[in-house]
Each structure stands twice: as structure tokens, then as C-alpha cells.
Amino acid sequence: MGEALGVAVLGAGHMGADHVRRLDRVVSGARVAAVADPDPDRARAAAGDLPECTLHTDPLAALDAPGVEAVLIASPAEAHEAALLGCFARGLPVLCEKPLAPDARGALRLAEAEAATGGRLARVGFMRRYDREYQALKDLLDSGKLGRPLMLHCTHRNVSSPPHFTSDMLIGSSVSHEIDAARWLLGEEIDAVTVLRPRSTAHAPQGLTDPQFVVMETSGGVLVDVEIYVNSGFGYQVRCEAVCEGGGARIGEDHAMVVHSAAGAGQEIAQDYLTRFAEAYDTEVRDWVAAVRAGGPVGGPSVWDGYVASVVAEAGIASLHSGERVPVRLAPRPGIYA
Structure with a gap:
């Protein structure tokens, strides 16, 4: 080489x-x-x-x-x-x-x-596994200083969705990041997914169910909820809060400049993922x-992580259409991914 x-x-x-x-x-x-x-x-x-x-x-x-x-x-x-x-x-x-x-x-x-x-x-x-805030949260959870995790609250907002975006893609394309992040942060598999439909925003294109609320149940009993909102109109926001037996930790708040002036104080909001996660x-x-x-x-x-994210996302899409809790069923794991 x-x-x-x-x-x-x-x-x-x-x-x-x-x-x-x-x-x-x-x-x-x-x-x-x-x-x-x-x-x-x-x-x-x-x-x-x-x-x-x-x-x-x-x-x-x-x-x-x-x-x-x-x-x-x-x-x-x-x-x-x-x-x-x-x-x-x-x-x-x-x-x-x-x-x-x-x-x-x-x-x-x-x-x-x-x-x-x-x-x-x-x-x-x-790429969230390589974000400094996510890595700090992972280290904190692994340390056990806050006790066992009980819940993860996640927020994922975009300014607007591209013309081709469908209701299924909110889960398959966007929430797939939260799926992998939850498995990685917690060291647990996701056993079931339920997707709820709030009232859709007037800013969503006709026929697009936006926002959505995704609830995932892990093998260890942790509940992970995700608010996915791809037509927020104001910025790209990704946040995650871990609620544990002995406290909690939240990431995604401070990654932009805060401006103070006579008019007040304000913080810039990233407009896309390439800026937020550069x-x-x-x-x-x-x-x-x-x-x-x-x-x-x-x-x-790994490729296995990519496969699992796809299976969980498909369970979420099935729940989006049925309104029911959908179990996650994985194929046997090949030995190279042990």
C-alpha cells in the first residue's frame, strides 16, 4: 500500500x-x-x-x-x-x-x-458514533455513574423535506440514525417498535405524515422515544437525553455560536446535517x-449493524401503517459479527 x-x-x-x-x-x-x-x-x-x-x-x-x-x-x-x-x-x-x-x-x-x-x-x-457529544454520553453510560439507563428521549428535526420524501422515509432514512445510536449507546437490541401519528404540520407536503413519534423497546427494558419532524421550518436539531436511575444527561444543545446584543441573546441553529455533524x-x-x-x-x-437498522426501520414502517406494536425479528448473526 x-x-x-x-x-x-x-x-x-x-x-x-x-x-x-x-x-x-x-x-x-x-x-x-x-x-x-x-x-x-x-x-x-x-x-x-x-x-x-x-x-x-x-x-x-x-x-x-x-x-x-x-x-x-x-x-x-x-x-x-x-x-x-x-x-x-x-x-x-x-x-x-x-x-x-x-x-x-x-x-x-x-x-x-x-x-x-x-x-x-x-x-x-x-457517523453519530464519532460525534464528540455522543461519545461522551456513551462513555458516561458505560461508566455506570448514573446507574442503569431507563429511557432515551430523542429529537430529530430538519428544516424541510426534499420533494421525493415519503412518510416511510421519515423512519427508514432519518430515524435509522436513532436506531443505531440507541443500540450503540445502550448495548442492547431493539425488540419492538410502535409509531404514533400526531396531527401533521401544515408545512408538510400533501400526503406526508410529519411529525411522527417512534417508541422502541429494548431487550433490557429501556424505552427509547424519537420525535422525527422533517419540516420544522427553522433548523436541523438532533438531541438525546438519557434518563437513568441516578440522574440524567442531555446532548445536542450547544454546538453553535451564541450572540448577545441590545436586542437580546440568540443562538444559531444548523441548517443541515453536514453542518451539524461536520x-x-x-x-x-x-x-x-x-x-x-x-x-x-x-x-x-458493521454490515450487521446496517442490517439490524434496516429490520428495525421496517418494523417501524409496518407500525406506522398498522398503528400496532410490531416485534423485531432478526436472522441468525454470522460469526464474523460476534
Whole structure:
């Protein structure tokens, strides 16, 4: 492996272009060796004048490009399975943005395919695990200083939803972050999901159920509730409060500038996830690059974690439509994820 890790970035949209910038300007020890996107103009715009970077419309061709030693997948979910299978076949380490696949069946196929290689090659982009506030909360809960966790209260708000957004996607695309964060923070599986429908905001597009209230029950008896509201109109907010036997802790309050003037005091509110979690994304990619260069375990959120998030999300979507409590049923866990 060369001095700088050669990375192929698949997908040159908003997220992919941000990762190209990150690998080029923020993360040391890595370089962008290839960019792939079905739109050649978009790939060209993302790559800019990067030296020795090849451009492709076929993602599998990018995997075989000169100098490619690892892959970062930021393409739409529908393209993830073929790209990941291509990485597994070539033995290429890969960081894949969530969701892992469009549905749980596809995610399970990927877990089984990776298991067949005999070891882990992939990490899934649940970037909240790399956020300083989430890491501090995880450390506090693991320390036992506040006693056993009893409840998690989560808030997830966006300014507005994109035109293609559906009611199902509030859970499958947005709450999937809270699903993984809850499993990671608590060290427990999610056994059942119930989704409640408050009155929808007038700002939601016609037919979109927004907000939603998601209640998850863990294997250890913790209740996790999530307010998901994607047309709040004012900003991007992610908060989490842990209620424990001996106290509580809340994160997500202070990550912006507070301005004091004659008119009063006010705090800026991030307008999107790339702003709110910019440092977490940097840390995530930096950690992945270091792990790949070291040649040891890839670590981080696994394909199995991506599969579980998909199963729990599908249970939530079923509850959204039925109004009933829906149990979560997982396939047997392959040994490489033990």
C-alpha cells in the first residue's frame, strides 16, 4: 500500500462531493484516486483538478482504476449492493453510507456475502458514533455513574423535506440514525417498535405524515422515544437525553455560536446535517483511513449493524401503517459479527 491510501468515491452528489473534499483537504494519509457517478459532469465537478484521479460513469470500473486501494460509497441506496459485492469480490476495504441497502433483505444478503469472505471489509456510515457529544454520553453510560439507563428521549428535526420524501422515509432514512445510536449507546437490541401519528404540520407536503413519534423497546427494558419532524421550518436539531436511575444527561444543545446584543441573546441553529455533524464526518473518515492503512480490523459500525437498522426501520414502517406494536425479528448473526 502506498504512502497515501488511494480511495475511490462512488457517487458525486451532495454527500459524495463533500467526502471528496474531506479526503483531499481534511484527512491526512489519503487521496482520491477515482470518482464515479452516472452523471459525468457531476463527477468532473466533484473531482475538480485533483491529480491522478480518474473519472467513471460505471462504479465497478472505478474499483479497478489505477491506485484504488479502498472505496467510499456515497451513491443512492439502490446502488449500494452491487458496489459492496464488487468490493467484497476484490477484497477492497469499504466505507458505505447508510442505508446499507434499500431493504432488510438486501442488507442481509450483504451480511451473508461479507461473512463468506471470512472477515470484515466494510464499515457503515453511522457517523453519530464519532460525534464528540455522543461519545461522551456513551462513555458516561458505560461508566455506570448514573446507574442503569431507563429511557432515551430523542429529537430529530430538519428544516424541510426534499420533494421525493415519503412518510416511510421519515423512519427508514432519518430515524435509522436513532436506531443505531440507541443500540450503540445502550448495548442492547431493539425488540419492538410502535409509531404514533400526531396531527401533521401544515408545512408538510400533501400526503406526508410529519411529525411522527417512534417508541422502541429494548431487550433490557429501556424505552427509547424519537420525535422525527422533517419540516420544522427553522433548523436541523438532533438531541438525546438519557434518563437513568441516578440522574440524567442531555446532548445536542450547544454546538453553535451564541450572540448577545441590545436586542437580546440568540443562538444559531444548523441548517443541515453536514453542518451539524461536520466534525463527526471528519473523525469517522479519518478513523477509517487510519484503520485501513494499519491493516488491522476495520472496526466501526458493521454490515450487521446496517442490517439490524434496516429490520428495525421496517418494523417501524409496518407500525406506522398498522398503528400496532410490531416485534423485531432478526436472522441468525454470522460469526464474523460476534
